[in-house]
Every structure is written in structure tokens, then in C-alpha cells.
């Protein structure tokens with residue numbers, strides 16, 4: 001597994017030098033979190049606690065969206081980037097195993113996605129706690145916490161799997177990005193369901209979501225693992 | 239170092255490599271020549287255990303293909319057709335990444351050794367994306383050498399380079415020859431193969447012929463002596479009547495004589511010509527280029543396969 005670490009460090013080193021990736025991983029969360037804090041601290045919500053709680057509740061949805069969108073850029077560039085630079089063959093000529101390669105690519109985008117999401121969540125909580133007040137924290141019910149800490153990593157994995165499949169078929173980063181954005185839409189269903197339910201998110205619903213996502217991840221990652229075999233990469237990928 | 243028996247690779251209906259037999263020794267520089275689409279890259283990919291053969295077997299660096307693929311990969315180095323470097327990483331970081339994947343003992347030292355050897359040390363911190371084609375090829379060559387492989391596969395190392403860069407890389411390859419490193423060089427550059435290789439194989443899906451460059455040429459054409467005469471005397475060739483002469487022809491006023499051993503036969507030939515009243519100006523050996531051989535074979539004039 002020492003090789004896995006080598007692979008991951010290289011992915012991240014490359015990502016840090018790629019503006020498109022940085023945009024997806026850093027800029028997007030800043031904008032989303034910044035916008036919700038701004039809305040919570042200004043405007044009509046300022047004087048009305050009920051409206052504030054509703055807004056806070058809405059804002060929590062962002063932490064179900066971020067894990068879906070953050071991995072896109074990393075995964076697309078880590079795969080299409082290798083194709084464009086024709087680095088796959090030298091990489092595959094090393095003793096790295098197919099599993100290590102797959103895990104390297106998958107975790108390179110899943111780990112930052114999950115961490116950045118949780119960090120954004122933490123920043124959001126701290127900021128609103130001090131700027132608005134502790135009363136908001138009552139909104140953080142068990143279903144929400146389960147969603148953010150249990151379901152959102154699954155969302156990230158689902159998004160990673162889908163993007164890996166799309167990227168293995170695409171030869172152009174932009175096309176891969178656009179197509180993946182469409183293909184991960186099912187991952188946003190939880191958010192749509194939550195927003196339809198307003199404040200009444202209950203644990204059974206969250207567990208159902210989690211179960212469905214687990215199944216989705218299983219299917220998507222199985223397909224991805226098959227595509228990420230040496231033979232496939234060198235003879236079938238475009 | 240490399241033994242292949244009946245190595246075959248199909249892509250659907252297409253047979254890219256058809257029953258290839260090879261036996262390459264430790265320390266040998268082996269030239270693998272063939273036109274575009276001959277299956278050179280496919281062969282390298284199979285031998286480096288990147289793709290699986292559809293048939294046949296091979297051992298590479300003492301390990302059996304298909305059973306000990308990881309061991310093979312850790313003992314061979316591949317210079318792929320395109321250099322394939324991470325543009326956003328520095329030359330040094332590119333190499334360090336691979337050194338660590340190959341689990342080289344002291345990555346920093348190995349990287350320094352090869353950057354210095356390939357004269358890239360001063361540019362170690364520049365991004366690989368800023369390198370010229372020649373420098374990229376050198377960096378890719380350094381990468382293929384980092385783990386001191388037993389077998390080095392070079393897939394058309396000079397094809398994309400200008401003549402000067404090609405010369406540099408070619409000289410480098412010449413200097414890589416050691417007693418325990420086997421080099422498998424794919425090329426269409428015949429001159430390169432002629433100069434660098436101990437043995438060459440001509441290949442187009444199947445092995446057409448193999449041997450050391452000199453004896454290959456001789457076996458195709460025999461030895462030929464060119465005689466320049468001051469006054470061309472048509473008909474003189476019929477009067478030669480020498481038992482060792484297998485063939486004669488006139489080309490541009492010069493007499494071309496095929497024989498088997500120029501060292502002992504040339505003096506006899508010259509004496510005979512003088513007896514017949516010819517004014518001999520020059521006697522030389524006809525040089526057959528590998529290109530003539532290659533083109534003849536590829537056009538199927540001598541197709542033995």
C-alpha cells in the first residue's frame with residue numbers, strides 16, 4: 001500500500017497546480033458557504049428566528065450537494081489528464097497493481113471531496129453560531145447529522161465512480177466534465193427529496209437514501225473497477 | 239533474457255503479432271525493425287506484461303509471462319512511443335514519482351544519478367511541460383532506467399526528434415550498453431539499427447529474418463566486388479571463367495562481380511581481368527545498406543515467412 005500513498009500524493013500535487021481543479025475544490029465551497037452565511041446574517045431573515053431556522057435548514061442542503069460536485073474536477077483531470085499527457089502507459093509499465101491504480105484514482109478525488117465538505121460544514125456551523133446564535137443548532141437533528149456524516153461520503157463515492165466511468169470513455173476534459181455533471185444528477189436526488197420535505201427530514205428516509213446510494217455505489221464502482229484494468233486501459237480506452 | 243515462443247496477439251480479426259519466436263541474450267542490443275503497423279509496439283507491450291498475449295508463451299528477465307507479471311514489470315524498463323510526462327510536475331518530481339512506484343531503494347540518489355547522466359540536472363526544477371522534445375525524450379529515458387532494469391525496451395526512441403536531438407539520444411543509447419543490460423530497440427531507422435545493434439530482426443506481424451546486421455546483408459546478397467575499368471569492355475565478363483564467380487553485371491560502366499570470399503578471390507579476379515586486357519582503376523566492395531535489404535523484404539521479394 002506504500003504505492004497507493006505515492007499515487008495519491010502525486011495526484012494531489014498535480015491537482016494543486018491545476019486551476020480548473022482548484023476552482024472545483026476550493027472556490028465552489030467558498031461561494032456556497034459564503035452565500036448561505038450572507039443570507040443568514042442579512043435581509044429579512046435577520047429579525048425573524050423562524051425564517052432564520054428555515055434558511056439554515058436550506059443551507060444544510062449544500063452539504064449534500066458539495067460531495068457530489070467537488071470530486072468531478074479532480075476525477076476528470078486525474079484520468080483525462082493522464083490520457084492527454086500519454087502518461088498511462090509508463091504508469092502501467094510500473095509494478096503498480098490494477099487495484100492500486102483504481103484506488104489511487106478513486107481516493108484521490110473522494111478523500112478531498114469528503115474532507116472539504118466536512119470542513120465547509122464546520123466553518124459554516126462556527127460562523128453562524130457566533131454571528132447568528134446558538135438557537136440555530138437545534139436544527140441539527142439526528143437525520144441531518146446522519147446525512148452529513150453518513151450519507152454524504154456515499155454521495156462522494158457515487159460521484160467519483162460515475163466520473164471515472166465517463167472519463168475513461170472521453171478524450172477531452174471539458175466533454176468529460178460536462179457529461180459527468182449530467183451523469184451524477186441522480187446523486188442529487190437526496191437533496192431534492194430533502195428540500196421537498198422542508199424541515200421534516202426523518203431518519204427512515206435518510207436510511208433509505210443511504211441504502212439506495214450504497215447499491216448505486218456498488219454497481220458504479222464495479223463497472224469502474226472493470227474498466228481500470230491494464231488490458232482495458234491500453235486496448236479499449238479512447 | 240527474453241525467450242518467446244509462438245507469441246501471438248489478436249485484436250478481433252486482426253492478427254497483430256503472429257507466432258513470434260525470439261531468443262535474446264543478456265547484454266545483447268536487439269533491433270526490432272518493421273514498418274508502421276507491423277506490431278512492434280504490441281510486441282513490446284506483451285513482453286513488458288502490459289497486455290496479455292492471445293497465444294504463445296514467453297519468459298522475460300527470468301520470469302514467466304502471465305504468471306509473474308509484477309516481477310517482470312519491476313525488472314524491465316519501457317521507453318514508450320510518446321514520452322508521457324506530467325507537464326505540471328518538475329523533471330525531478332516526475333522521476334521521483336516513478337522511482338517510488340518502482341520501490342527504488344534511495345529514490346533521491348537514483349534520480350540525481352540519471353538526471354546528471356542525461357544532462358538534465360540543471361533543469362531539474364523546471365516543469366516537464368516546458369521541455370523541448372529532445373529533453374522530454376531524455377527525461378523519459380531516465381525514467382525507464384531509474385530502477386536499473388535488466389531489460390530495457392525502447393519503442394522508436396528517435397522517431398519524433400530532429401536530426402541533432404536524434405543523434406544525441408542515439409549516442410546515449412549506445413552508451414547504455416552494458417554486459418548485464420539487454421536492450422530491445424524498436425525502430426524504422428535502419429541506419430540506427432545497423433549502428434547500435436548486435437542483432438536485428440525484420441518483422442511484419444511475423445518474423446521475416448534475423449541475424450547480425452553484417453551477415454544478414456551478406457546472406458541476402460552474397461559478397462560483391464565493384465571493379466572500375468578505364469575502358470568498359472562489354473563481353474569481358476563472359477571470358478572471366480572463374481569458378482568462384484556466381485554472377486556478373488554492368489552498372490553505370492562498372493563491373494559488379496558476386497563472389498563469396500573477397501580476401502582470397504579478389505586478387506585472382508584482378509589478375510584475370512588484367513590478362514584479358516582490362517585497365518583496372520579501382521576495386522572496392524559493394525556496400526549494401528540495410529535499407530535495400532529492408533525494402534526488398536518488406537516488398538516480399540525474399541519473403542520467407
Ligand SMILES: Nc1ncnc2c1ncn2[C@@H]1O[C@H](COP(=O)(O)OP(=O)(O)OP(=O)(O)O)[C@@H](O)[C@H]1O
Pocket residue numbers: 234235236249252254272273274275276277278279280281319
Ligand atoms: N488496441 C487496439 N485495438 C485494435 N487494433 C490494434 C490495437 N493496438 C494495435 N492494433 C493494431 O495492431 C497492429 C499493430 O500495431 P502496433 O502499434 O503494434 O504497430 P507498430 O509496429 O508499433 O507500428 P508503428 O510503427 O506505427 O508504431 C496495427 O494494425 C494496429 O492497428
Ligand SMILES: [Mg+2]
Pocket residue numbers: 278279280319393
Ligand atoms: Mg509502435
